[in-house]
Amino acid sequence: MIQLTIPGKPVPAVRMTQKSMYKNKYAQRYLLYKRKVGWIAKQHMKGKPIEGHVGVKLTHYIHGNRADIDNLFKGVTDALNKIVYKDDRQVKHMESRITPCKKEEQRTEIEIYELDSYGNIAN
Incomplete structure (x- = not known):
């Protein structure tokens, strides 16, 4: 599993x-x-991009209530192309949530994990 925190809004x-x-x-x-x-x-990457199916879990800590969760997800998964995985078409499981926070605590927490061919978390 790869875990990242992106500071800022x-x-x-x-x-x-x-x-x-x-x-x-x-x-x-x-x-x-x-x-x-x-x-x-x-x-955070130690080698080549993941080649198989992946799951992505995002928690967006946002001050205020103006956020489009699907566009937030897309922005992050597009940015991870060719770095963490070869293409965002490999994402077969997604979870995304918005959590309110203070302005100075805004960030996105990311977890990327490999899936087996059945869509289960790989060991």
Whole structure:
């Protein structure tokens, strides 16, 4: 199992075009967050990306109540592509939750675990 904590406010995935990624402030914020997640994940990886099925559990600690949980999940799993696993299509089990917190405690806690071919947690 791989466990990571990404400090700071969780940032949801946003739709963008090649043009808008340079002009849209939300796209810029999202791209910076993806790089941060990827950099932290690289620090925890000891080898090549996982090749089989994986499960991902996310806990987003967020101040306030404006968050789209599926876009938060997508932002993190996209950022882990080619680092923790080869492609986010390998994610066969997902769990995501939003937990309220103080502004200075915002973060995302991530657990990635390998699954066997039946979708059970591998030993």
